[in-house]
Amino acid sequence: MFDRMHRFRLGVAFTFLLVVASLALASRGSASTAAPVASLTPRETAREWKAVVERHDIQALARTAGCRPLHAVFYAANDWLRLATKLAAQASPCAQYSISVPPLTSDKTRPRPDQAWRIRALGSNFHALAEIHLTAWRKWVQAGNGSWYDAGVEARRRMAAAGYDVGAGDTWALNELSSAVRRGDGTWRADVRDLLRGLFDAGGQLPPVQGVVFVVGLGQRAPSVATYKARMQEWLQDSAFWTDMNAYVSDWSQEVYGDVRSYAVPGTDISARVGPLTDFLEHNGLLAAAGAAVSGTANAFFQRTASPLANAAWQWTGSFGWTLVDGPLMEQYVTAQVYALRHQGAASGRAEDRWGFAWAPRNPGPATKNQFANAAAAVLDRLAAAIRDSAGDDPSDPGALACGPPGQNLWCGGDLDGASLTGSWSQFRSWSQTAIAFTTAPLSVAAGVVSAPITLQPQVDRVPSRPQAPLDVTLATSSPTGAFATSPAGPFAPTLALQLPAGTFSTAQVYYQDTTAGTATITASAPGALSTTQAVTVTGAAAVSLRIDPVSATVPLGQTTAFTAVGIDAFGNPLPSVSAAWSLAVGTPGTVAPAAGPTATFTATGRVGTGAVVATVSTAAGPLTATAAVTVTPPPVARVAAVRYGVRAHRLHVYVTVADARGRRVNDAGVTVFLYRNGKLYARTSGRTARGRMTFDRPASWGVYRSKVKRVAAAGLRWNGKTPPNRFVRPKPVRRHPKRGR
Template identity: 60%
Template sequence: MLRRRLLLVALACAALAAALAGPVSAAPSPSVPSLDPQATQAMWERLTSKREIRPLSVDADCRPLRATFYAATDWLRLATTLAAKASPCAQYYVSVPPVVADKTKPRPDQAQRIRALGPTFHALAEIHYTAWQKWVASTGSTWYQAGVEARRRMAAAGYDVAAGDTWALNEVSSAVRRGDGNGRANVRELLRGLYDAAGEGPTARGVVFVVGIGQRVPELGTYKARVQEWFQDAQFWIDMNVYVSDWSQEAYGDVRSYAVPGVPLAGRRDGLVEYLRHMDLLAAAGGAVSGTANAFLGNAGSTLANAAWQWESAFGWTAVDDVLMQQYVSAQVYALRNHGVRAGRATDRFGFAWAPKNLDALAPSDFTQRTAAVLDRIATAIRDSAADSPADPGVAACGASGVWCAGDLGGATPSVGWRGFRAWSPTTLAFVSAPQTIAAGAISKPVSIQVQVATVAARPAAAVPVTITSSSATGLFATSPEGPFAPTLAVQLPAGVFATAQVYYQDPTAGTATLTATAAGVVSGTQQITVGGAAPVSLRVEPATVSVLPGGAVALTAVGVDAFGNATPTAALWTVSPPTLGALTAAMGTTTTFTAGTEPGVARVTASVTTPTGTLSATSNVTVTSPPPVRVAAVRYGVAQKRLHVYVTVVDGRGRRVRDASVTVALYRNGKVYARAAGRTTTGSMTFSRPASVGAYRTKVTRVAASNRVWDRVTPPNAFTKKPRRAP
């Protein structure tokens, strides 16, 4: 009883200190064992006073779980709430933060209180990575010695490794993921010291909390590339397998990516899995190249999911009401249980970060009540989801009819980028310099090639020997502008570093060449380079000779030919002589159009280009020809249904009928104009009709117009007589 009274006094003092600190604010809760000391003490006493022994064996349909929890505060209330509704087949590990004034000192008199909750409850001494980094720097000690010293201080603070307590290295930084400097080597040594304690105590594998990345980060390529490189550091993962029991990836999700209106429960579950277990999914997708990491994570890989309420940053985004937060934590339990079964894991491994924050400045009693409801939901979801649900593993976390995995948030949208972690991004060769345009025979600017993963620069695990070729048979490469140049070039991108190879290209043949970089086991990269003609040494005009009818037009192009024989349209100065034969649409440019006048003759259209060595010129002879003639070959008549039909046939110089010619005529009867008509030839004839009155008829053609043709203005002789009808 004395121990319990001391605990009650300590909790009450902590609560009193928090109350005296000032008015309620949106700051994180103070680092105290419980935000509700009296209720926690009462629950702790009920749980620890039980005389029954909890069985260590469970039914076959109860799914095992190693649940690891990070608690920045309120750790004892978290532990007692979990114990009140504990799953019979789960082991619970709850972290206790170090002393605030010196984070290298484990907080005393806490571990035994968590152990007292039963044989399935264990205390984790938080080993604050940054604090111990400062300790190493200030003492001149090694990282291994830091781990050993941390074990000594754990023992002094009451942590009992033999009884199941252990350590939790917190905030393994992104520098370790990236492989910056000695980051990985330092962590290895720190973990080695934590594990073996230099023989001063039993070996103890512990928990590692790994710094994560926000769920709604818009671009994941760099993060994915660094993780893939990390997974290929086989020796690192071999060491982790020795020292670490639970590799817990911080996955502090965002409710705005979960509570999307209209998305069914299965869709929400899968979206959560893609974020919460993205490390496992990616390691499994890597095959042999990530095999060592995958073997370790397949056993020890864990997720530190998000139960930190209410936060707008740091712990994801959970600035929602407490009911939606309860639904969110339940859905995370469901997703993690479901993934464990589908991934073939014998034991589930996950937990939550617990760090209450009174963002809405609720009254203390109200805030305490709401956070207690969230804690209760975590405990219940973990317990209920342990039951075997073959059709949909873990769905019991959602409660009856899935109510505890529902909830919508206006404006929420899925974060689909994490789906990419279901597949391994291949190592790719990429041209990273801008595409170039060079002159024939000239040497390009540097062409840069690098190894990439997920479209970002990567550090290959092994050196990459690269071969560079061109689709142009005359293309040449060199590693310097001075040469020597060769059709194929081999360069090597070294292992373990960001590296870019630079080459130079030269080609005497104008056109578009495709440069290709290849290497064994690596996706090839390509880039096009445009080779233009060099300075012209001669000039021509295309076409060199051409005929055009009066009023007609012809396009002319100035073509420069360089010393390599490349013919390239070239801007030139254009003139025409004599100007009476036609006009040019442009006096300067690679092309111009000559439009003929009405006068026949030969026009000389000249293009002139000034070069460093002099002026080049070339001429096209454009003949303005007289248009070919057309004539009226015949005018014929016929009578049908009391109408006179007249047929005017138009032919060209070869006697071929002319289509679509415009014809105008005057029809005379008895020497006077009887009718006028106009129309176009169809099958070579223009046809019209008038009433067939008695009399003598004659037709005169007054106009014939045909495209690019001239009429000879002659009407052939023609006549027709309509006689009176004889009396019977």
């Protein structure tokens, strides 16, 4: 039996060698040729494929203890047989490998024949995926060939005819769900559900089988992920959609085509890189889990099927992320992704890992075909080894063996000038709550006047959103006289209830009116949503009366007081910026300036007495006039509170204290003092008070001292002309005679 099987497989290998040799003609030239080929190196792949097939004849792979299970899905735009062969050459004994095969270029509704068996021949854990090209089948439906469900059934029939065996583990892979499905545009979600139902049950004509769905994503270095996250949250709440996905899909393969520039940051080790890398690779599942009960159906589905499709596509500047780097750095990058995926799987408590890679080699030059093919082969070898080695059980750091032997990080490094870590994907670890947002700028409105429309909208992270349930919104204001209405004609009420419907980008317009000038805070709230506030500035209406602030003032001679014209509107709101003409009532002692403006200054001059400041404002209804009484009084009194003396170092120090009528010391007052000794003028000096005291000193000769204050000048004060009694005695020293001797 073994000899017959061995001869059969050798014959198959020989036939395959002839086939792939003919394919070499199609693969000549650039590796980025549009025509898909099974291998960029047909002869080398044929030899390695044969060796792997023979090895599996001798010893089939089996799960071993301490090996972490993996269900790996690979998308291959090209070079699929070499990918499968390289993976099989270093296969993990506890992994299942599924490799997609592109449809025929001439008709993308037809699976490529004579390929599935070649992948299955690599071992019982290798399976072929028939790529179901969504755009091609959409055209098939639009051409009137049948419904979306019929398309799925027909695709299954064509798969079977092309040699795909679901009983042996082959299945289908839908490529790819567009952003229109994520957004819920038109009938896209319903159409996809029907197509997947047909792919699953094959119309009862073939055995039912769940398959793979590749899902288009967003670039890792996108300037903003807010809109993407908002649409994802809405999608994750579509429980009916995810219920169907759970029935039809085995692997939900989100395309997370990363950017080497967001990984290979000089000066950072793998511990710093793996967090942002994991956030991007696993963002789908992380967000579904963060939604808790809100995204419960989707989360349960993702727990079973989430299979991030990481990036081994080399060398690209778009479509497959950014991987325009040399081969050694690409080897480091794919290894680090394997580590991050393995580590997250273990950290999240999954019994089995589910993830895969996209493989799409592209030679942008200047490498020759052979140079590029050899370098791409090295990337594949590294990917295969990383997957195999990372399965080793290392509870302290799951997946770290992908990077090398324990404690040796040989394969999770690499630097690229200008690279920087991308932290924006950490947002997907938390669920963003819907908020009721104001989309119009804060308004300013006159008292009693209806505002311009104020627009409300449900948002997630400042992005318009479609709530899954209607939002019952209540509007309120901090102003006791504020009111809302849905029409500028009213009726207005202090609070307003309205509803934002579910499932649509809805807005609502309201109007605001208030009679109290100032700043009002309006609040929009709804159960289950974040409330939002906005300020409304209410200005006064036209003035109907006038007053002056202050209404009266007492002004000492030489002093000033400012007066302000304040208009009063019909609602009693003060209007402090009214410009008035200023004058004085007849006989008022003083002056007022300027002649016009919102504020004027009265200066008390000439004499004491009474009078009035007058303000006049012209309006369409006639002049408005107001007066403020003024009383001009003598300036307050300054007095010399004390004159004191002291002797230090043979100097006489004189201290003159100046205070006002209330006993408060007066600073910066000018003081002139005459100092008498024994009744004669001894010194004359002038100075200014500091902390209410002016000081000076003179030689401390013996005698009787007395001071006379001649002048005190202090701003706004009038000296009473008095010097308090003061006197200081410096005794004459006593001369001592020496004692006479006996």
